[in-house]
Amino acid sequence: MSVSQSTRSLNLTIIGTGFVGVVSAAVYAHFGNQVYGLDIDKHKIDLLKDSQIPFFEPGLAELLQKTQKTGRLKFTTNYQKAISQADVILIAVGTPSAPSGNADLKYVLAASVSLAPYLKQDAIVVVKSTVPPGTLAKVAEAIKTKTKRHFYLASLPEFLKEGTAVADTLKPDRIVIGATDPFVFQVLEALHQPFGAPIVKISPESAQMAKYAANNFLATRITFANQLADLCEKNGADIDEVIKAIGYDQRIGAHYWYPGFGYGGSCFPKDVKELAAYSRTVGEADNLFNKIDALNETRIAKLLDHYEKLIGGFEHKKVAVLGLSFKPNTNDMRVAPSTKVIPLLIEKGAEVVGYDPKASWLEFGLPQLDNFQQLKTIEAALENVDVIFVLIEWPEIVQFDYGKIRQKNKPQWLIDARNQLDIQQVQKWGFNYLAIGKSVKVPSYERAKSK
Ligand SMILES: NC(=O)c1ccc[n+]([C@@H]2O[C@H](COP(=O)([O-])OP(=O)(O)OC[C@H]3O[C@@H](n4cnc5c(N)ncnc54)[C@H](O)[C@@H]3O)[C@@H](O)[C@H]2O)c1
Known part of the structure; x- marks a missing residue:
């Protein structure tokens, strides 16, 4: 690839x-590049060839269909076909946490070995997966076991959010390019020009740290809000009022405050564990990230013990858990609060039903549990219920008229895990309302009746 070529559209793989790979492939093709999406999972590739997405993400199916029609986006399982013409190869495989907490690089290194024999002279291999500093040296070593050709390396961390991934990728807040060679910066900067976002050109180590820093900061904000919320419940304050008051401070801001059941999903829990583990490996064992991780790990059990006392036990109660995905607008259940809440409620003796507009417990591969079933409609899940957990703020769940299912002859509890409902309205319907960081008084007669 010559420097002049580097400013035109590229062959990308x-x-x-x-999740990241499909969205990125569709968006790079949308901006005029010739793109191959490559995976070892044949079933996934067969679906994608047919414009079917193996997960739910708003707007992605339309973008995929549109770009596939142009002929600029193809999918394959064949490394030779996908790599031999590629100017830039982006590795976007998973990097789960190993039992030690460190990022498990086995998929990144396996992909590096597999691509190496077909690599074009001077191709750029870019690591898009979230990885710790030091990874590019390992990738170089893996590639060099299979080729003598010259290649370049770079780091291009991904910052998209599930649920708004298409919009985030088409119009990102910034593009972070971690490289050392001016040629690599030039090619990758030209590739990202159509995105119209600020481009931050830094070292690979800074780019990798920036990705961990962003997710760890957001996870810290959530944990900070949770810690404050717990104190508010003890002293009569209301966490939402506290957030409103501090949010006007320009240094703090009113955005991204989510007191609740803790952070979940495929990224935050893993990225906090990975930064904590990385800190330990470089001799910084006494670190903030360990504590954030520990607080988040114990949060749901702590809250359920708290609610158990307030409502007089879960035993023999019918509990509806609304929202099984880890956040709205996705069917991803990786480290979703529901995956902890439901088994704990069963352990406490409840009969649990679940509902989600898109996520499916069994299709996601979670185990069948005694005393738990997922129902197809919110109304079915709420039938004759004693306790409702509004766990995830899907619009359908937040906007539901719970007054319709209120049974006046028995106490019913509504636990708002995301502080999304109007307290006065819920109380007017006649529910006992519990939320996060609000010192809602629970009448003692209700506690007695619900036993
Ligand atoms: N999901 C997110 O919201 C998000 C956001 C930002 C960054 N990230 C990071 O991006 C990376 C990918 O995340 P994801 O959620 O897309 O992962 P994912 O698990 O959804 O997908 C990984 C894909 O890689 C494929 N794969 C594994 N080994 C392979 C190999 N040797 N050759 C070809 N394909 C192979 C798997 O079959 C799978 O389809 C991770 O490092 C993650 O931390 C994810």
Whole structure:
């Protein structure tokens, strides 16, 4: 690839057509590049060839269909076909946490070995997966076991959010390019010009740290809000009022405050664990990230013990858990609060039903549990219920008229895990309302009756 070519559209290959890979492939093709999406999962590739997405993400199916029609986006399982013409290869495979907490690089290194024999002279291999500093040296070593050709390396961390991934990728807040060679900066900067976002050109180590820093900061904000919320419940304050008051401070801001059941999903829990583990490996064992992780790990059990006392036990109660995905607008259940809440409620003796507009417990591969079933409609899940957990703020769940299912002859509890409902309205319907960081008084007669 010559420098002049570097300013035109490129042949790109994205290795790993998971969440990040599919969205990136569609968006790079949308901006005029010739793109291959490459995966070892044949079933996934067959679906994608047919414009079917193996997960739910708003707007992605339309973008995929549109770009596939142009002929600029193809999917394959064949490394030779996908790599031999590629100017830039982006590795976007998973990097789960190993039992030690460190990022498990086995998929990144396996992809590096597989691509190496077909690599074009001077191709750029870009690591898009979230990885710790030091990874590019390992990738170089893996590639060099299979080729003598010259290649470049770079780091291009991904910051998209599930649920708004298409919009985030088409119009990102920034593009972070971690590289050392001016040629690599030039090619990757030209590739990202159409995105119209600020481009931050830094070292690979800074780019990798920036990704961990962003997710760890957001996870810290959530944990900070949760810690404050617990104190508010003890002293009569209301966490939402506290957030409103501090949010006017320009240094703090009113955005991204989510007191609740803790952070979940495929990224925050893993990225906090990975930064904590990385800190330990470089001799910084006494670190903030360990504490954030520990607080988040114990949060749901702590809250359920708290609610158990307030409502007089879960035993023999019918509990509806509304919202099984880890956040709205996705069917991703990786580290979703529901995956902890439901087994704990069963352990406490409840009969649990679940509802989600898109996520499916069994299709996601979660185990069948005694005393738990997922129902197809919110109304069915709420039939004759004693306790409702509004766990995830899907619009359908937040906007539901709970007054319709209120049974006046028995106490019913509504636990608002995201502080999304109007307290006065819920109380007017006649529910006992519990939320996060609000010192709602629970009448003692209700506690007695619900036993
Ligand atoms: N999901 C997110 O919201 C998000 C956001 C930002 C960054 N990230 C990071 O991006 C990376 C990918 O995340 P994801 O959620 O897309 O993962 P994913 O698990 O959804 O997808 C990974 C894909 O890689 C494929 N794969 C594994 N080994 C392969 C190999 N040797 N060759 C070809 N394909 C292979 C798998 O079959 C799978 O389809 C991770 O490092 C993650 O931390 C994810």
